[in-house]
Amino acid sequence: MTNTYIKDYTNTFMIHGHEYEVTAPARFDSETNELIDDTKLDDQAVEIANQMYRDDKGLVSPEEIKKYRAKIGLSQREFAKLLGWSPNTVALYETGAFPSKSNNKILKALMNDDHFLNTLIVDDDTLPEVVVQKVKDYLNTASDEVIMAVAPKPKFTAIQLTNWYRVTNYFQAQEDLNVEELTQMKVVKLLYFAFGRYAVRTHGKLFTSRILAMPYGPVVEEVHKKFNGQRGIVANGLDDTAFDDFSEIQANSEISGLLSEILDDYGEKTAAGLSRITHQAGSPWSLTGQGVINPTLIAETFARNVEE
Structure with a gap:
């Protein structure tokens, strides 16, 4: 097309009863200056008009x-x-x-x-x-769209939070001999519920440890590794570090209040009872099957006031 040139041209398109004026490059004859067909340029102009219609009607492109x-x-x-x-x-x-x-x-x-x-x-x-x-x-x-990058950095590790629950269980048992020893299976469920509520309230992570989908429900990886093979995690394992962690968290009203709230809501349930809650159809655990549970799924579930 050596005897042609391109310049902007304004045309009107009618789409489903709506007129759209489009200015776009078009091809012209160099001798007559008349508009001539150019499939590529003409299609581009049509697509601009179509996109104007999509934008007008809120249609997905x-x-x-x-x-x-x-x-x-x-x-x-x-x-x-x-x-x-x-x-x-x-x-x-x-x-x-x-x-x-x-x-x-x-x-x-x-x-x-x-x-x-x-x-x-x-x-x-x-x-x-x-x-x-x-x-x-x-x-x-999927990337953590709900757990935002600008969210507050976790104040405590999953192990520190576990130590708060362990020491609390120890003190409760001192006052009431009928209190059962806290187990690994139960504490990871309590941490899971705390993680979900914290995500909804702050758009952040309560702790950085990954939460895994395992046969008996959501499991906090750090806690599982530390207490792997143990059932009870209080009677024979409390040390100065555990009590120090408890004291540090107690001084933080936001986190200690959250952990206490979870304990009030779920402390009376057995580990098996908590697993039945987290195993419900449509829960992050059931959707994951195996592997790492996406924090976004957990946050979205808790945001709907469904603690699964």
Whole structure:
């Protein structure tokens, strides 16, 4: 096209009864100065008009759909299975077709809330296992969007918090001989509940230790490693460090108040009883299956006032 040139051209497009004026590069004949066809430039102008319509109507764009689908690791066919749509519908949306009003709502909800994604795999037992597993993998490895980088740095380690519960149990047993010795299984559940409530209140982590999904429920990795093989963790193991940790945490009203609150709410339950709570369908533990439980899942669950 040696006898042509390109300059901005303003054109009006009609999309579903709405007019959109677009100024974009177009090709002209050098001799006649008339507008001539250029598939690439013409398509770009049309897409600008389409995007103006999407912005006007709040529609999800093809790029947003493709980016989100890639983010959760699903093929077009798998994404269609997840949503109960035909693969052709997903393909059309990703190549420029406008989503229907109802489907657009679903896509926006999905992109804005991992909990909605959770519900899709929990509520549909007909989904292929490969789709369920890929979604679980995404949820397990997703960045901590709820646990913000600007959140306060944890004041204590998981071991220090455990020592607070251990010493508290020791003092309770001194006053009441019927108080049962605190076990490793029970303390990790108490820490899990405390972690969730703290995340909701501060958007931060109560401690940095990872929380793992193990057969008997959520487990705080540091605590599990330190007390592995032990059932009771009070009678034969309290040392000066444990009492020092207890005193330091007692001096922090925010953290000691939280730990006391959890103890008031769950202290009467057995470790097995607490496991039944954390094992409920749709809980972060059940969604993870095995491996590290995403702190975001925990925070979102507790934010819904569901302590699972």
